[in-house]
Amino acid sequence: GNVSLYNESRGTGIYPTPVIGALGLADDVTKTARIGFAIDGDVVVLLGRDSLEAPAAELAGSEYLELIHDT
Known part of the structure; x- marks a missing residue:
């Protein structure tokens, strides 16, 4: 199938x-x-790492990051 790796x-x-x-x-x-x-x-x-900065770095682009950290 066709997989696009360029998403917005x-x-x-x-x-x-x-x-x-x-x-x-x-x-x-x-x-x-x-x-x-x-x-x-x-x-x-x-x-993941036990750090407040870790979720932003490790989950960048995820729904979790959007919902929990409002980014």
Whole structure:
């Protein structure tokens, strides 16, 4: 397929954001992965440096950065 690595959001360039998808058959659907954060109150763990500046540097261009840090 065609993947564009030159994306913009609100007229500003963002880091390359290719999306990779996969499709297959499962022998036993009871042993498949579930969607994350399905239950209200699920815990989200952010991995990275323990620094106030770290999220801005490590998550630049992400929805998390936009929503939480208003950048």
